[in-house]
Amino acid sequence: MVKNHGKKQRAKQRSRRTGAAHASAAAGTTHTHEPLPDMAVLEELPHRAGRELDTELAARLVAACRTACKPCQKTLAQKLRTEQRPTLVALAAAVYALVPSVGAFASATTRSWAPLARAGKSDPAAAAEALAAVEAMDDVAASELLEDALDHWSVGAIDSAEKLADMVKVVPADGAPPRQQPADPMDAFRDAGVKVFTLDDLDLGDDVDTYHLAPNYGVLLMRTTTPDGQPMPMLTLYPETEDAGIEDLERRTDWEHWGLHGMPDTDPAWRVRARISDRSLRGLVHVGADGKDTVELWRAAETVSLPDTWWDLLDRVQHVLVVGPVASPEAPGAMEAAGEAGELLAVVARVAFV
Incomplete structure (x- = not known):
């Protein structure tokens, strides 16, 4: 009895020390x-x-x-x-x-x-x-x-x-390269002692539309599937101006690098505006704490009613996966190539019906 008791005690101690199951520790089969x-x-x-x-x-x-x-x-x-x-x-x-x-x-x-x-x-x-x-x-x-x-x-x-x-x-968790915040091109002039004025410095007021003074994007309607198998509306951004692209998006957004796997985080400050009266998309904006638009990446140049199936999905999900930039989003493999190169940003935006 004493011998068996000692064996049991040693097994318990070995189990506590190694984390092995008591039966394995008692049999001396821990690994x-x-x-x-x-x-x-x-x-x-x-x-x-x-x-x-x-x-x-x-x-x-x-x-x-x-x-x-x-x-x-x-x-x-x-x-x-x-x-x-x-x-x-x-x-x-x-x-x-x-x-x-x-x-x-x-x-x-x-x-x-x-x-x-x-x-x-x-x-x-x-x-x-x-x-x-x-x-x-x-x-x-x-x-x-x-x-x-x-x-x-x-x-x-x-x-x-x-x-x-x-x-x-x-390296972020999805394997993409780190975000690079591009330097302001005006910094070179400032370093050289040249006085630089920005639109904010000029204080032009709210009546001046600065949308076309910044890089602009177009959007392509797509659909995707969430990790749990549910359909979801998707917008792919493509550059419409020469200065639009990955560096611009990294500077103007906090979207995460996305490698086409899983789903990026939802940011309710990013809004895809949709007009109910004609079932059209109006724009993609970031809204600040004061309710005013702080960034406008895309604005509809004309009214185009969405396909019924896409609008119904938008109405039901009320969120959109926004991905970009892709230079030629309709070209086979273009999005996959951008993702593999670490040049794809994404966010899940809210739909704001107006």
């Missing part, structure tokens, strides 16, 4: 998944808020995910959720504090927590709040956050946490 990733970078994240992390447990869990070992994933994930919430926070923050978007498939839990993670990069109070929020989650919510984070960690091409951190600092 590891190689190579174990280096999780030292987790210790440098402010989101741990000074708490001790179990980087060995994190490494074993990520390794199990990369080898698709379901039993180990289940056991180790449960151990992490119940005993090591700070480590869970560090795993999630290494992803969601750095990527610009959680992606279309992320859970509601992750979507609500990710802003805390991003704020925690530079604000110790926000980092502590991110930790507190996870510690207050029930098991279901903690599971959702952990599963979403592990989807990123399980990418086989990433060999260590440090490489993941380096990657997400320069």
Whole structure:
């Protein structure tokens, strides 16, 4: 009896130490998944808020995910959720504090927590709040956050946490290159001492229409399908003026790079205006906090009634996937080529019926 009791105690200790199921630990059949990733970078994240992390447990869990070992994933994930919430926070923050978007498939839990993670990069109070929020989650919510984070960690091409951190600092989650905010071409004149006046400096008032003074776009009606299989209206932007294009859109919008997978975030400040009386589209604008248009990318030059099926879909969904720029959107493969080159931006805009 004493011998058996000692064996059971050693099995329990081995189970607690390795995260393996008790039966496996008792039988001496525990296994590891190689190579174990280096999780030292987790210790440098402010989101741990000074708490001790179990980087060995994190490494074993990520390794199990990369080898698709379901039993180990289940056991180790449960151990992490119940005993090591700070480590869970560090795993999630290494992803969601750095990527610009959680992606279309992320859970509601992750979507609500990710802003805390991003704020925690530079604000110790926000980092502590991110930790507190996870510690207050029930098991279901903690599971959702952990599963979403592990989807990123399980990418086989990433060999260590440090490489993941380096990657997400320069590459958004969809694999596109980082956004480049083009320099103002007038800066060269300013640096040379030349006085530069802008339209804002001239204060021309609201009576002056500045639409054609900025780059303009045309739109092509399309349809797409959401990740859950639902139809959705789509507009593809193409340049109508020489200065319209990827650099202009990056300067005038905060749309995310999109690689034709999943669905970009919804921004209700972007509006596709549709007129009910003649079933036509009128424009694509960004509306500021004061209700005034701050950016106008496209304006209908003439009234064209939409096809009944497209209008009915617009009326039902009341959101539009807006994608661009594509120089020749009707050319076969043009959009795919732009997406693969990292030169495609997208947003889900609201429909404003007028």
